[in-house]
Amino acid sequence: MMEIKYKQFVIIPKKPKMSTGKISSQTAHATFMALEQQQKPLIEKWKNNGMCVIVLECVDTTQLMGIAKYLEQWKIPHHLYIDEGLTEIPMGTATALATGVMTEEQHWMLSQLELFR
Helix, strand or coil, rough: CCCCCEEEEEEEEECCCCHHHHHHHHHHHHHHHHCCCCCCHHHHHHHHHHCCCEEEEEHHHHHHHHHHHHHHHHHCCCCECCCCCCCCCCCCCCCEEEEEEEEEEHHHHHCCCEEEE
């Protein structure tokens, strides 16, 4: 089994409740924007190591914004996606948070969060 040294993480809040399609689109927006901030050599290492993306969950948007501040303090590239309010979520709602590529030494930072269900 291949050891995964590089991962990108996405965190989705349980509240507000979103449809599967909405969650998928918010995840895509956030991951793309987070990778835009990433150093290119690390993206290449991630690509060559399987392009692992792990989707986690948090309780609500307040916790999501707290995690974003935590990542900022550690200088981890990330993107907090704020919805435009065109479909099922009010405008200005934080719906997804994606990290850039994180190294094996950084994975512990999000270990308290559970996999998205």
